[in-house]
Amino acid sequence: MIKIYTVSSCTSCKKAKTWLNAHQLTYKEQNLGKEGITKEELLDILTKTENGVASIVSSKNRYAKNLGVDIEDLSVNEVIDIIMETPRILKSPILVDDKRLQVGYKEDDIRLLATISSKCRKCRSADACSSLK
Secondary structure (H helix, E strand, O other): OEEEEEOOOOHHHHHHHHHHHHOOOOEEEEEHHHHOOOHHHHHHHHHOOOOOHHHHEOOOOHHHHHHOOOHHHOOHHHHHHHHHHOHHHEOOOEEEOOOOEEEOOOHHHHHHHHHHHOOOOOOOOHHHHHOOO
16 A cells, blocks of 8 residues: 655645545555655655665755754764654655655656556556546
């Protein structure tokens, strides 16, 4: 099953959920602002990244800027602690399944994740996906 980490005010999160719903895919949503994220979840996500912390942390958002630290200067454990305290520094949405990770909303990448992860009946039709571009 796909798990999607979201933020309430995130337009890309809404687009990703709309795409998943339109394709009748089952997913579990976790709102980072309300529910946070656990160390185990972060470690699972980090094992699936190509560039480690840089793949999932948005150093440009206001939450990261308010921290007053350069994430790149910190150890992985320090970054994990900061993310657990301030999960809104994460890029969003983050979609993850047992083997793959997708950060942000890119329809073609989500389609690939969904096709591999689930029984996506409509993904194979370009017409079914084109309405959400």
